[in-house]
Amino acid sequence: MRTKIVAGNWKMNNNLDETKKLIKGIRKSIKKLPLENTRVIVAPTFVNLNSAVKRAKKSKIEVVAQNMHQAKNGAFTGEVSADMLKSIGIKTVILGHSERRTYFGETDAILAEKVTSAIENKLGVIFCFGELLEDRKSDNHFSVVENQLKKALFHLEEKNFKKIVLAYEPVWAIGTGETASPEQAQEMHAFIRGLFEKQYGKGVASRISILYGGSVKPANAEEIFSKPDVDGGLIGGAALKVEDFTAIIKAI
Ligand code: PEP
16 A cells, blocks of 8 residues: 655745744644645754754654755755755655746756765655646647656656656645646556566556645645545645644545
């Protein structure tokens, strides 16, 4: 059975007090939920990671980073390395979010380096990808997604995929209130699984968790998660409220 995952990407939200409060609230609200085979993840901003890790100890919440630099260390002002993340107890990093690609120039080539660095450092990766609205309108969404995956992930060995979770996030659905229909999500997730089967075989394809991201909220989570190739969600806006995030976890 594939691992189910609900991951909250907090982006550039929540100061230290707000971070503590949100972790406390989620901790309490999920305490009694049956979460076998399910990971609950939150990704606060870098400055609050250390505190979040401490506050999430001995709970079902995993704290992960939103990004990292590919280099080991050195003259990269403002950046954070894999080793720094590991030193405060971080075990997983989100890479390739569309906001990193759009606003910070992260290319597929850079992302391939980041993924390699994370794997070499024994970090898990939640790898995000997805097409723009114009790609979908021109019916190029499958080839865009295929290219993103080939360029950033297909240099890896089969065994590396134990550490990788995929997050399909159509850019037109992120933060827009517009969600891919459950059928559109399922269609793309099945396509992605097919690509992995072709490249790495049935084992990897059937084991890898594929999350959907893009305006998931309590009202639509259950229907999206009910699709056979959707193994959970990467949640932005709705991850910032305890009640909404909890409702989405309950939906899984
Ligand atoms: C995201 O940032 O990954 C995301 C899916 O955001 P939202 O849920 O707000 O669309």
